[in-house]
Amino acid sequence: MRVIQRYFTTEITRSVLFALAAFLALFAFFELMGQLESVGRNGYKLQQAVLFVVMGLPGNVYELMPIAVLIGTIYTLSQFAARSEFTIMRVSSMSTRMTAKVLGRIGIGFAIMTILFGELVAPKATELAQKLKLEAQGSSLSSQFRSGMWAKDVIKDNGMEGNVTGTRFINIQALQPDGRLDGVKIYELDNEFHLAQMITAERGDYLGNHEWKLSNVLMSDFADGNKDRKITEPVKTEKLATRNMISEVTPEILSVLFADPDRMSAYDLRAYTKHLEANNQRTERYEIAFWKKIVYPLSIFVMLALALPFAYLHFRAGGVSLKIFTGIMIGVAFQLINSLFSHIGLLNTWPALVTAALPSVLFMLMAIVALRWVERN
Template identity: 60%
Template sequence: MRILNRYVAREITVAVSFTLIAFLALFAFFDLIGELSDVGNGNYQLQHAFVYVLLALPGYVYDLMPIAALIGTIYALAQFASRSEFTIMRASGLSTGMAGRMLARVGIVMVVITFLFGEFIAPRTSEMAERWKLQAEGASISQEFRTGLWTKDVIRENGLTGESIGTRFLNVKDVSPQGQLRGVRLFEFDREFRMTSMVTAAYADYQGSNVWRLSEVTETGFSVNVTDISAAVSTKTAPTRDLISEITPNILSVLFADPDRMSALGLATYTRHLTENNQTTERYEIAFWKKLIYPFAVLVMMALALPFAYLHFRAGGVSLKIFIGIMIGVSFQLLNSLFSHVGLLNTWPPLTTALVPSMIFLLIAISALWWVQKH
């Protein structure tokens, strides 16, 4: 049985790897064609486009792994059926449960690989790709916003700890690809939303530990308990000033990132930040649960592939089975995306929104296995 397990695992792994490489080559080609229109913007040249496309590939590995697992497994099992190997395995005592466990062993390895790409590799390479392109074009991250970037922060008694004593609104004209903030404006309010100060700075650099160093600072303070107007407003300047804030470069980068390309840790951090600032979190909560559940779709897809091993070669060629597998994979991706939007519009529970597509296809896989065994 150990030899059989290794044989099946090897055949499926080779088929899935080949399928994944083929998909990556196809998507890379289309991405490169799409980038050609941007070649010539600033210093963005063809070699920059090649690097940008290569850095985007880990994200496609994460997205395409379930479909590659489905098609690759169907191909391997269809080959077993066409050569009557699967019939011999069943005659030797291989039950459906044992076949399922063989696929699950291979699938768990793919689940781990998918999780690693989605949590650690793809988020970093996607961010590197965007920064690489912005640097080559000489553009800034917030260039597309007419009034710059806006975000909200909580002012606490002891910097990051203690009771909330007010609210701060941060406006940045643009953010450099290196993460430097330019044209900074801070509007600070007390608990009753009375403005207490307005701070402007030419730029701000992150020092770590939630500390931003503002440069060329002008601060205008407003006293709410003074009746004399001339004394109620005060202005002072300073070459530098440190600002303690819950806003970090990672949080700022979220504002420009696709939630589906973020890590689960990044999504959890940003969701907590939004919750503390009384902002809506549904979109990021759905993305968080999808990030945790999506790798297990590999197991669901492989379960869907198992019934194809019971179909004799005369019931349909290998190419037909692969075509059916492609249609199933595309249907899963469409349903997964559809539920994300529908769940967001109807305020469904994020966990339910992320889990239902996989559960639907798992039920289809169980039903298909029951049918092929009965017939």
């Protein structure tokens, strides 16, 4: 059994890596063609475009891994069937359950690889790629709204701890690649939603540990019991060179506003979801993305289950190329349905776990039905 396990692992791994490399080369080519439109503008050079494409490859590895596993496994098992190797294995008392166990052990390695790319490599590489492009073009992250981007957090009487004393709305005109804020407006409200303080700052620099340093500050104070203040009472206005602010909002949270949730790590998604929950904001989109991150590595085993029936089809039933084409169509269908269910679940407010897991469950059932059919025929 160890010899068979080693043989299966070697052949399938080689085929999967070859399929993955082919897909990555294709995706990199099309991505580079798309980047060429920006080359030469605002100092964006060809070598920077190439580096941007290369840094985006880890994200493609994460997205393409299930399809590569499916195609690579189908190719290997089809070759075994064409050379009658799989028939000999079955005659030598290798049951379907034993074959599934062999493929399952191989799938563990690919699932771990998917997790590593999805949680560690791809999110960081994507972030660095975006910063590289922005710095090369001298640009910044800004919202499509004319008023800039908005964030919300709560004010506590002891910085990040203690009782909640109010709500803070933060308006930012631009977020620089290094995390600096330009054009900051802050509106602080008390627990009864009366305007207590309005702060305008030219820039904000993050000092770490949830602390911001605001520069060139103009602060208008409406405090001292806003509801009891007379209309004719003047508002206190003060100019400050700098002012520190403790806030739950960090550059990482602000960058999430421009990031694709599917390219974020599960840890970042969970942290941002908690931030939204604490501020009574909608979290459905990020909850679905979080559970997709949890379920996605399991799709490796679904793809292996879908590939297993191809081992029982003799080469006379169709060439290897036809089986590979079928595998590509199945993989593309899985990706499309997985994305489609995310939008349908968001529109219909389905539970996030159900929305993320349902495509994998449906394809696993399809694999079981196909396997039983080929065994009977």
